[in-house]
Amino acid sequence: MLVSSAAEPQEIQSYKRHGSSWRFWNASSFVWKKIWSIFWFFKLGKIFFPSYRDRVVQEKFFRTLGEDCRSFFLSMGGVYIKLGQYLGNLSHIFPDSFTESLQDLQDRVPPHPFSEIGERFRLEFGKEITKVFPDIQSVPEASASTAQVHVASIGGQKVAVKVLYPGIETLIADDLRNIRSFLKRINRYLFRFEYKKIHDEITHLITRETDLQLEADSYDRMRQLFAEEPDYVFPKVIRPFSGKSVLVTEFIEGVKITRAVPVLKGQAKSRPVELLVRAYVLMIFQYRFYHADPHPGNLIYTKDEKLCFIDFGAVGEMNANRAFALKQIFLCAIVKDYYGVVSGLDDIGALSVSADRDKFEEVVRYSLEKLGRFIADTDYFRNLSLEQIHTREDRLFLKEINSSLKEIFRMIQMPENFIFLERVLGLLVGITAILDPYRTVLDYGEKPFRAVATGKEGGLEFSLLNEDKNLLSHALSIPGEFYKVLQNINRGRLQLREVEQHTRKMYVLGHQFLYSGFLVAGIHFGNYYLERGMEIQGWGFWGISGFFGLLVIYSFWKHKLKKKGTLS
Numbered sequence: 096m097l098v099s100s101a102a103e104p105q106e107i108q109s110y111k112r113h114g115s116s117w118r119f120w121n122a123s124s125f126v127w128k129k130i131w132s133i134f135w136f137f138k139l140g141k142i143f144f145p146s147y148r149d150r151v152v153q154e155k156f157f158r159t160l161g162e163d164c165r166s167f168f169l170s171m172g173g174v175y176i177k178l179g180q181y182l183g184n185l186s187h188i189f190p191d192s193f194t195e196s197l198q199d200l201q202d203r204v205p206p207h208p209f210s211e212i213g214e215r216f217r218l219e220f221g222k223e224i225t226k227v228f229p230d231i232q233s234v235p236e237a238s239a240s241t242a243q244v245h246v247a248s249i250g251g252q253k254v255a256v257k258v259l260y261p262g263i264e265t266l267i268a269d270d271l272r273n274i275r276s277f278l279k280r281i282n283r284y285l286f287r288f289e290y291k292k293i294h295d296e297i298t299h300l301i302t303r304e305t306d307l308q309l310e311a312d313s314y315d316r317m318r319q320l321f322a323e324e325p326d327y328v329f330p331k332v333i334r335p336f337s338g339k340s341v342l343v344t345e346f347i348e349g350v351k352i353t354r355a356v357p358v359l360k361g362q363a364k365s366r367p368v369e370l371l372v373r374a375y376v377l378m379i380f381q382y383r384f385y386h387a388d389p390h391p392g393n394l395i396y397t398k399d400e401k402l403c404f405i406d407f408g409a410v411g412e413m414n415a416n417r418a419f420a421l422k423q424i425f426l427c428a429i430v431k432d433y434y435g436v437v438s439g440l441d442d443i444g445a446l447s448v449s450a451d452r453d454k455f456e457e458v459v460r461y462s463l464e465k466l467g468r469f470i471a472d473t474d475y476f477r478n479l480s481l482e483q484i485h486t487r488e489d490r491l492f493l494k495e496i497n498s499s500l501k502e503i504f505r506m507i508q509m510p511e512n513f514i515f516l517e518r519v520l521g522l523l524v525g526i527t528a529i530l531d532p533y534r535t536v537l538d539y540g541e542k543p544f545r546a547v548a549t550g551k552e553g554g555l556e557f558s559l560l561n562e563d564k565n566l567l568s569h570a571l572s573i574p575g576e577f578y579k580v581l582q583n584i585n586r587g588r589l590q591l592r593e594v595e596q597h598t599r600k601m602y603v604l605g606h607q608f609l610y611s612g613f614l615v616a617g618i619h620f621g622n623y624y625l626e627r628g629m630e631i632q633g634w635g636f637w638g639i640s641g642f643f644g645l646l647v648i649y650s651f652w653k654h655k656l657k658k659k660g661t662l663s
Contacts, residue, residue: 209245254345256341256342351394351396372543621634
């Protein structure tokens with residue numbers, strides 16, 4: 096189930112036994128202290144101490160910050176370790192000196208004593224763990240936020256025995272209450288948002304991780320969905336020895352995905368990243384059931400170059416309408432149909448009732464165009480700095496459309512069941528930045544997404560063609576300008592005079608499109624007959640193509656002259 100490298104000797108974990116109130120105030124105090132230290136270092140410190148601008152000094156600051164965060168997360172345990180796992184994977188945002196300190200939180204959390212694990216097993220099955228697994232290793236193979244894993248064998252088969260920590264349910268319940276209080280204060284004092292809905296989703300997903308029977312069911316379901324995919328591995332569950340607090344699966348040999356060899360500049364794409372991104376395209380858009388916690392400790396790259404998913408405590412689902420709306424958002428973004436993107440966001444519940452759709456469409460247009468420029472201008476997507484984001488440019492844009500960041504925040508809301516989908520995206524971006532910092536997750540996702548969207552991945556029942564033929568035909572066949580005019584007329588955005596102007600434009604574009612079609616056909620058939628020695632027919636078709644080529648040039652030239660005359 097987990098990496099096969101021998102576990103290193105570690106300290107025994109002993110969480111401080113404090114009440115819920117102490118944990119809340121301790122967490123709040125730590126967060127505000129670190130926010131102040133970051134503000135001091137990057138704003139005030141650089142003014143009064145020029146040495147703070149030195150790269151070595153900055154690396155030291157982030158290394159100390161990472162070590163402090165690691166110590167804090169370990170002392171608190173539970174939900175806080177999950178937060179540390181997420182932060183430790185954001186290598187595209189934070190420097191290596193920060194993220195390296197948090198890597199152990201993925202699968203090397205200081206373990207609980209083996210006696211406590213044995214007691215938890217005995218409460219589940221009424222038997223001693225050493226009686227059921229005589230050769231079980233007392234030193235865990237891996238340990239994380241809610242459980243630890245020990246290696247054993249059954250009938251000669253190597254297995255992974257996952258056991259929940261004693262009292263982890265109570266610890267998580269306390270932390271979830273504290274998170275609710277924290278979200279409530281943000282809602283009251285900083286900005287309004289649907290904190291109750293967000294807290295309910297977090298609670299549902301995290302408490303689900305304390306029921307290993309549900310995790311076993313998720314393993315079986317995912318293995319069935321990927322049964323025809325030879326490049327993916329999902330460990331088999333050993334049902335007779337699994338229950339609510341114990342899960343036994345086959346042991347899969349391999350290494351953590353981020354220990355695979357990273358790609359150098361100019362090399363081919365990273366196979367582990369290709370497998371990972373394609374798997375999520377299938378999970379989200381085709382199967383609509385996905386692994387919701389893909390931090391590197393849960394992704395094993397095997398010797399035969401397959402990708403193994405483990406730890407299905409956190410999973411997500413979406414209905415067919417949501418999956419289609421997501422497809423629409425991505426496809427419309429590809430063809431720069433910004434209204435379609437807004438429509439898709441509205442369909443998934445990301446826009447508030449009071450949102451100004453036209454203004455938000457401008458925000459979408461600006462954001463996607465800026466993303467395109469950023470990707471084109473950046474050749475190394477790791478440890479990105481704030482200077483590369485150009486926040487001043489954003490402020491100028493908001494001023495142009497007579498809006499503010501606060502107003503934009505009022506327009507959007509968190510769609511149901513989308514918190515952890517966003518987290519998944521963040522983790523995928525982080526892993527891509529580690530293994531291939533010269534490409535983005537979009538570079539890896541476009542090909543498998545197009546395959547799913549056009550029905551070439553799996554059956555046509557999953558395809559975008561089957562769900563909305565008009566959307567794909569618009570995107571792939573109609574010229575961009577022609578399509579935009581049709582969209583605006585359909586949405587009632589054009590006045591009568593504008594409709595007349597655009598009707599003439601559509602007439603010209605339609606003729607140019609038709610002439611171009613005959614031009615290409617003439618060249619094709621001309622070459623076809625010439626290659627077969629039929630010169631009369633061949634040169635005849637070439638003549639036809641030349642005629643329509645002249646018509647295209649004439650139409651373009653005439654339209655341009657009229658346009659200049661109108662402007663003058």
